[in-house]
Amino acid sequence: MVSILFAWPWEKLGPFKYLIYGPFLAKALYSRIQEVNMKNTWCLHILIICLLRACMYQLWASFNNMLFLNRNRWILKQGVDFKQIDKEWDWDNFLILQALMASMACYVFPFLSNLPYWDPRSFIVAIILHMGISEPIYYWAHRGFHGNYLFTHYHSLHHSSPVLHPFTAGSASFLEHLVLSGVIGIPLLGTCLIGCGSISMIYGYVLMFDLMRCLGHCNVEIAPHQLFEKFPFLKYLVYTPTYHNLHHTEMDTNYCLFMPLYDALGNTLNSKSWELHKKNRSNSGKNWRVPDFVFLAHVVDLTSALHSPFVFRSFSSVPFTYKIFLIPFLPFIFVLMLAAWAKSKTCLMYFYSLRGRLHQTWVVPRFGFQYFLPFAREGINKHIEEAILRADRLGVKVLSLAALNKNEALNGGGTLFVDKHPNLRVRVVHGNTLTAAVILNEIEEDVKEVFLTGATSKLGRAIALYLSTRRVxxxxxxxxxxxxxxIQKEAPAEFQKYLVQVTKYQAAKDCKTWIVGKPITPREQSWAPPRTHYHQFVVPPILxxxxxxxxGDLAAMRLPDDVQGLGYCEYTMERGVVHACHAGGVVHSLEGWAHHEVGPIDVDRIDLVWRAALKHGLKPVSTLKPKKM
Structure with missing residues (x-):
């Protein structure tokens, strides 16, 4: 049974909890329309502060997840997984709580609605009250929550997040945030009761409070250790991400809110705090592990760029779909596109570990439509080549190319790079062998006829040759x-008759199994008979x-159950599911194969790769009945 004051009162409302802000908006609009002097604007200020606070946490979260900028300064070298993301999904509950408490304060103390906009004394008084009252109250309350009963029934939720993240700061029980709201309210209300409060002080203090909370829960060490060496007293006035991270890894130390002074006075200061902080900063750029496997991806379209983990963490942790809330960000996406066009290096997007091996996803800063512009091909190949050479220098063992990065017209399925650099240590893999195996596995054994578009592509050729040996x-x-x-001549003589050339979609009007390898129009789809199933390996998928x-979905496989640190959905794939070409690179890495997988698919290896994938715990995700291979 859940303890009293553990759950949030609006927990069952789900996303409708934001309707609680409705009365604040209604009151602000009413004041704007009906009241001439606009003195009673506290509802408007509460809404603005809540919006600014949400933006503060979101910006810190984005910075925390920008691996291409700060991966070498991460304190814990592990990713945030889906379990932690779900646990912290409602991290912003405390903003609603404090908005309600602020409104109650305005009703109890009417003078709060008529504060001046500026009073320099208010900042000084607020700082004194914070340092002298809020800090020690929080320190002792925090120590209290680490007692057996309170920790088990309340505080354990906050400590259940293995990797600190700005959103972790808001992930706590209702009771804890009631206490925290009191801590943050003491300087605000106290300053106003003394008679020197101001609106600017309220904005400044609340936002600075959130900034410090985000700083402490950030997994990136940004404070230079030289600053603390030059000004030693700062060690007791402001904490660092490393300092607070120690509280989560070695509990019963470092309880302070923002000031380690109180840990020093309470004899709970971890002796390793500053030594570890210096180590984390000094080793910046040196302490990131070289990945064993890299998947070189690309952005599909403009709006899917917002599915990146460093934009909206919750949005990227579910399969990509077009959402209405993306519309206001379209100008931002356009600017991002222009920036990506000018960028010369790939970006590290996310990572996870599997069987003790580090797997990373790098992204070529190019959008899908750019791959079909003739004048852009040379530049794109240059980006891919630089990524391969970079991986080779780092000591990466396998690099797998995503769909458009291995386009036949672009670079011959990766052959261009292998031929140009014959001494590569990194194995370049297009992953299409497993992609073909996944598609073939979806086709039921009793199928006798198949209609294949994109028939002369790498995948189309392999699928056709394989199916012909089954007398399909x-x-x-x-x-x-x-x-x-x-292609027909590649098939054994006895099976060549099963390969039939057609030039029009009308030829498939009686065929109920379509394998689509290139975009098709609604009219072309109309030639399929009812109850047809469309298998596909075209990017983007057909409508x-x-x-x-x-x-059918794009060819994909579910990663093994022991994958760690994965908290990102790969485009439209479900959680834990990756495109088959990605999975093909994973299998290549796990098997330790020493050959490049570029150019035409070796049909004889399709069954071998499929069995290797299943052996390592990868699973097909198709809802169709799989055939035995």
Missing amino acids: KILMLTISTERFQK PLRRDCTY
Whole structure:
């Protein structure tokens, strides 16, 4: 049974909890419309402060997750997983609570509605009250919450997050935030009761309080150790991320709010605090582990750029879908596109560990449509080549190319780079062998005829050759007789008759199994008979326009259950699911294969790669009945 005052009163409201702000907005609008002098604007100020505070935490969260900027300064070298993200999903509950408490204070003390905008004395008094009252009260209250009963029933939630994150600061029980609200309210109310309060002081103190909370719960050490060496007294006036992180890793030390002075007075100061802080700062740039495997991805379209982990953590932890709230960010996305166009290096997006091996995802700063611009191809290949050479210098063992990064017209499925740099130590992998295996696994054994678009691509060729050996008739859509005949000749003589060239979609009007390897229009889809299933390996996936047909997802596999630190959904994939080309690189790394997987798919290795994937715990995600391979 949940303890009293542990759960939040609006916990069951879900996203509708934000309607609690409705009366504040209504009162602010009423004051604006009806009241001439606009003296009673406290509701408006509460809304503005809540908005600014939410932005403060979001900006700190974005900075914390910008691995391409601060990965070498992370205190704990592990990612935030889905479990922690879900646990901290409602981190902003305390903003609603403190908004309600502020409104109650304005009703009890009417003079708060008529504070001046500026009074220099208010800042001095607020600082004195904070240092002399709020800090010691918080210190002793915090120590109290580490007692057996309070910790077990209340404070353990906050400490259950293994990796500190700005949102961790808001992840706590209702009772804890009631106490914290009192701590933050003492300097504010005290200053006003003394008679020298001001609106600017309220804004300044609250936002500075949040800034310091975010600083302490940030997993990035940003405070230079030279500052504390030059001014030793600062060690007792302001804490650091390393200082507060020690409280979470070695409890019963470092209880202070922001000032280690009270830990020193209470004999709870961790002796390693400053030594560890100096070590974290001194080793900046040296202490990041070289990944064993890198997946080189790309941005699909403009709006999906907001699915990055450093933008909205909660949004990136669920499969990407187009949301209304993305619309106001479209100008930002456009600027981001221009910045990405000028950027010359790949960005580290996220990482996870599997079987003791570090896996990273790097992103080429290019959007999907740019890959189809003839004048942009050389620049894109240059980016990919630089990423491969960088991985080679670092000692990365395997680098896998995402869909458009291995486009045949762009670089021959990675062949361009392997031929240009024959002495690469890093293995370049397009992952298409496993992609083909996933698609083939979805096709039921009793299928006798298949319609295949993108038939002469790497995947189309491999799928056609493989299915022909199962005596499945493949209607290969292509206008190039030369390319068709080339593929047909690769099949054993006895199976060549199962490969049939077609040039129009009408040829598939009686075929209920389509494998789509290139975009198709609604009219082209209309030629499929009812109850057709569309398998696909086209990026982006085709639109599900036919209600009388079913549509498969892009080829994908679920990572093994022992994956650690994964908190990001790969584009439209579910949690823990990655594209098959990504999974193909994972298998290549886990198997320790020493060959490059570039160029045409080796059809004879499809079953081998599939069995290796299953052996290592990767699982197919298709809802169709899988066949045995």
